[in-house]
Amino acid sequence: MPPRSAARSLHRCQSCGHAEPKWLGRCPACSEWNSLVEEVGAGVRGLSAARAPTGARRPVAAADVALEENDARLACGIGELDRVLGGGLVAGSFVLIGGDPGIGKSTLLLQALAGLTRASRGGTVLYVSGEESVAQTAIRARRLGATPVGLLLHAETSLEQILGEADRLRPAVLAVDSIQTVHSEALDGIPGSVGQVRECAGRLMTWAKSTGTPVVLVGHVTKDGAIAGPKTLEHVVDVVLSFEGEGAHPYRILRALKNRFGATSEIGVFEMRQGGLVEVESPSALFLAERPVDAPGSVVVASADGVRPILVEVQALVAPAATGFGRRTAAGVDSNRVALLLAVLAERAGVNALAQDVFVNVAGGMKLAEPAIDLGIACAIASAEGRTPVRSGTAVFGEVGLAGEVRGVTLAEGRLGEARKLGFSRVIMPRQNASRLEAADSAGLEIIGVADLRAALRAVLV
Ligand SMILES: Nc1ncnc2c1ncn2[C@@H]1O[C@H](COP(=O)(O)OP(=O)(O)OP(=O)(O)O)[C@@H](O)[C@H]1O
Ligand SMILES: [Mg+2]
Structure with missing residues (x-):
């Protein structure tokens, strides 16, 4: 050194x-x-x-740039991941995977790298770990069945050493797990400091762009879910993927927060098993598998995470207040939204649970953040408050406004298609969306378009 x-x-x-x-x-x-x-x-x-122009690179006309090499994507063979990436890794792309500690970032990366090694046809893929020894990584790779010839493991934290090895080996893909453990000898700061993360990421990016090699980084996240280190890290990378899930549940969701080469609305769903991450092809079936039949407070919501429709069960429980005032507890949905819907239910639909304890939960550890889940939450609370189950075979979606009106949402056709696929027969949805449906969209389904919360509750509850 x-x-x-x-x-x-x-x-x-x-x-x-x-x-x-x-x-x-x-x-x-x-x-x-x-x-x-x-x-x-x-x-x-x-x-x-x-800053002085060296003449090594000159501006070129956009029409003259040869595109073949940039268009080629390296697919890892894990369908859910390739889809989120927009079809695979683009040459020279710089990808960051963030997620909570222990969520499965290294597992996902190792499985993906094994696939990329196979796809590179005789090429090598270099996995550099600054967090685990080669032996530790090898044990995991064996458990995952991720040991193709050509997948090279390296335990190293010095940026200069990593770049030296990468220059020598010229791998098809370079992965660094994690950027917070790497340090450059040009700086005195400790690994993980803002200066180190920025410098190391900057030099790895330069290497990716100059050699045309995809570089994948793992990034730690802070307590509030942001990628640790400088915000500029998210700006310099081409793709930011977030790996999410509830620790207690085996389901994991991969989301593109930023993608210069594809849509950010795609998500991939995985299940963590002993043998590694397994793709979940029908998340709706999984999330609805343990749904209680005819239980008050249980409602199936046709949600759409990004562009992907997913049916999930929203559960509510209304119980006498344990203390002098009603508490609200929400898991998987925003508790402020629950408080707002409780007020709208009381003021506009005659369902008053304001003085009681109200619990709302999304089954399976899924997190829902779109407005179209409002109607499902409101119906679940009304069903729980009145101890009345929801009519069987019913799915709901729609945004609820402060006047108790049910507002139209995006992706209505996709939500209906998913409900039909999962065997639902009735869908309660915004009238505005229902009035625009084509015959094919509603085939085989009883569609009930509603304009306000009262009408929705009449249609939903038994
Ligand atoms: N032997 C095992 N059998 C089954 N599952 C395991 C086994 N070892 C680890 N796991 C699963 O893998 C998860 C850890 O995955 P991984 O190390 O990839 O996470 P990570 O996000 O890289 O963590 P870190 O932030 O510590 O780097 C564990 O929480 C556990 O669910
Ligand atoms: Mg890890």
């Missing part, structure tokens, strides 16, 4: 741009606290030299 010297790096204030040779808690120029971030000094990189 070359000797490190503080003179090689400097600390720049993120507020005013002032540079200091040493880290200080407060910027002496603008007095901002904690604003100094380490970066490689001008002496190392030669800023003025970097």
